[in-house]
Amino acid sequence: DKQRAILLQSSSRFPPPPGVKLSYGTAGFRADASVLQSTVFRLGILAALRSLKTQSVIGLMITASHNKISDNGVKIADPSGGMLSQDWEPFADALADAPDSQHLLQLVDDFVKKENIPLEGVQSAEISLGRDTRPTGAVAVDMGILTTPQLHWMVRARNKSMKATELEYFEQLSNSFRCLIDLIPQGSAVNKMNNKLIVDGANGVGGEKLELLKKILNGLDIEIRNSGKQGVLNEGVGADYVQKEKVVPCGFGPADVGIRCASLDGDADRLVYFSVLPNANNRIDLVDGDKILSLFALFIEEQLNTLNKRDGDTENKCYRPTLGVVQTAYANGASTDYLKHSGLEVVFTKTGVKYLHQKAAEYDIGIYFEANGHGTILFSEGFLHWLDGRSSELALTSKGSGQQKAALRLLAVSKLINQAVGDALSGLLLVEAILQHMGWSIHRWNDLYHDLPSRQLKVKVVDRTAIVTENAETVVVSPLGIQEAINAETARYPRGRCFIRPSGTEDVVRVYAEATTEDAADNLANAVAQLVD
Numbered sequence: 222d223k224q225r226a227i228l229l230q231s232s233s234r235f236p237p238p239p240g241v242k243l244s245y246g247t248a249g250f251r252a253d254a255s256v257l258q259s260t261v262f263r264l265g266i267l268a269a270l271r272s273l274k275t276q277s278v279i280g281l282m283i284t285a286s287h288n289k290i291s292d293n294g295v296k297i298a299d300p301s302g303g304m305l306s307q308d309w310e311p312f313a314d315a316l317a318d319a320p321d322s323q324h325l326l327q328l329v330d331d332f333v334k335k336e337n338i339p340l341e342g343v344q345s346a347e348i349s350l351g352r353d354t355r356p357t358g359a360v361a362v363d364m365g366i367l368t369t370p371q372l373h374w375m376v377r378a379r380n381k382s383m384k385a386t387e388l389e390y391f392e393q394l395s396n397s398f399r400c401l402i403d404l405i406p407q408g409s410a411v412n413k414m415n416n417k418l419i420v421d422g423a424n425g426v427g428g429e430k431l432e433l434l435k436k437i438l439n440g441l442d443i444e445i446r447n448s449g450k451q452g453v454l455n456e457g458v459g460a461d462y463v464q465k466e467k468v469v470p471c472g473f474g475p476a477d478v479g480i481r482c483a484s485l486d487g488d489a490d491r492l493v494y495f496s497v498l499p500n501a502n503n504r505i506d507l508v509d510g511d512k513i514l515s516l517f518a519l520f521i522e523e524q525l526n527t528l529n530k531r532d533g534d535t536e537n538k539c540y541r542p543t544l545g546v547v548q549t550a551y552a553n554g555a556s557t558d559y560l561k562h563s564g565l566e567v568v569f570t571k572t573g574v575k576y577l578h579q580k581a582a583e584y585d586i587g588i589y590f591e592a593n594g595h596g597t598i599l600f601s602e603g604f605l606h607w608l609d610g611r612s613s614e615l616a617l618t619s620k621g622s623g624q625q626k627a628a629l630r631l632l633a634v635s636k637l638i639n640q641a642v643g644d645a646l647s648g649l650l651l652v653e654a655i656l657q658h659m660g661w662s663i664h665r666w667n668d669l670y671h672d673l674p675s676r677q678l679k680v681k682v683v684d685r686t687a688i689v690t691e692n693a694e695t696v697v698v699s700p701l702g703i704q705e706a707i708n709a710e711t712a713r714y715p716r717g718r719c720f721i722r723p724s725g726t727e728d729v730v731r732v733y734a735e736a737t738t739e740d741a742a743d744n745l746a747n748a749v750a751q752l753v754d
């Protein structure tokens with residue numbers, strides 16, 4: 222009863238703003254920061270209940286990622302470090318929408334009963350709280366300013382009884398990066414002249430953290446721009462801007478032609494690379510998430526092949542782990558063709574990290590990326606266990622062999638790459654290590670395949686939920702007739718591909734079109750946008 226009274230009293234201090242209905246979408250709750258107070262308070266309650274239910278540490282991250290500075294958002298990290306289990310999302314929606322404290326209390330009471338959540342006599346709830354650099358993110362007791370992936374990483378580490386401070390995070394990244402660099406075959410080091418990397422920090426938390434990480438890194442020449450001291454978060458900078466507009470971010474220009482550049486988003490869970498085109502009015506060659514995915518897949522395949530090379534006489538301890546690549550409909554068709562031609566298994570899910578992550582977790586090694594630059598590589602416990610054993614064995618029987626090195630590389634990748642969510646900082650280090658390993662420039666990497674021209678549009682509609690899709694958002698099933706019209710339009714273009722979907726983060730319907738020329742992609746997108754209007 223005392224707890225009930227406290228809940229009633231404290232929640233009445235944060236009444237929901239009238240007329241605002243929020244839902245726990247693709248990336249948690251996200252809206253203009255001014256309407257989020259009660260939502261954040263209420264999601265705090267959910268986090269505590271989730272912690273009690275799972276008897277684990279739960280994460281709460283305050284960020285609106287690449288969205289404008291006046292927005293904010295809040296989302297939960299589950300014990301694994303992944304996204305909140307989807308079967309709790311309806312409860313999150315109900316909590317956020319409860320009209321007053323009484324209803325809120327009732328909801329909590331019912332849910333505690335239904336889910337059988339232990340409230341007393343056991344371990345108390347523990348929440349790790351993180352925030353990005355937004356001015357509206359201030360909270361009393363927290364883990365301080367973090368990137369979103371750092372918070373997810375820490376939650377995961379805590380629940381594995383590992384140390385989980387920022388220092389451990391940085392050390393794990395720099396040690397495993399060092400390990401990959403030390404394992405580079407002699408003679409393939411990239412020309413030192415081309416070794417420089419310039420990073421756009423989106424005026425957010427990622428640039429600040431990279432400055433810290435850089436201090437303990439060897440073997441990388443990084444210059445960081447837009448690290449938040451002057452410019453405005455995500456304004457004319459950052460991975461979302463660079464990927465969508467295909468121009469240089471603020472602070473970059475003609476002087477950077479020929480240099481490898483990368484861009485993070487506002488909370489550093491997205492990463493894209495680019496190079497500035499000469500004499501092209503600040504246009505860039507974009508190296509997006511699909512190409513990062515392709516680079517990772519290629520490297521992993523190479524290591525697996527080396528590891529499993531038959532060495533003649535001995536009975537080989539071969540273990541073919543399942544390897545899967547996960548994309549969404551936004552993946553450029555040329556990337557999918559390239560991956561399939563390389564013999565990889567490619568599967569598709571709906572847009573949103575939680576869907577890709579879940580799918581990737583079905584493989585021993587699951588690599589996922591959205592074209593926008595969010596992605597990571599997941600390793601199954603079973604495979605890592607086998608790999609550990611195999612690697613120790615090889616250290617005894619054939620130390621220094623190609624096989625042993627391949628095993629060590631895969632182990633290092635599993636430590637470097639964030640197993641909880643896509644992480645721009647760890648992704649960046651892996652890209653850099655692989656480029657050095659291959660001896661590749663950004664141009665050689667970009668030449669793996671050539672993107673088909675594509676166009677994205679958004680259409681404002683009265684009710685975007687009227688559009689219902691299936692098949693990883695590639696087919697509209699309602700309203701009837703639209704898909705037939707899209708098909709007819711698409712058929713007019715060689716290699717045409719087009720789909721529409723309701724956005725999960727904005728009140729719009731998105732249109733994506735792809736074809737063999739810029740004009741064709743534009744025309745197809747425009748024609749289909751008309752159908753939606």
Ligand code: 16G
Nearest residue numbers: 247248573574575591724725726727
């Ligand atoms: C969110 C998602 C991102 C997705 C984007 C699509 C997470 C952490 N982020 O930013 O994966 O690409 O939404 O936005 O899940 P849209 O639904 O508005 O197109």
Ligand code: ZN
Nearest residue numbers: 286287486490
């Ligand atoms: Zn983000």
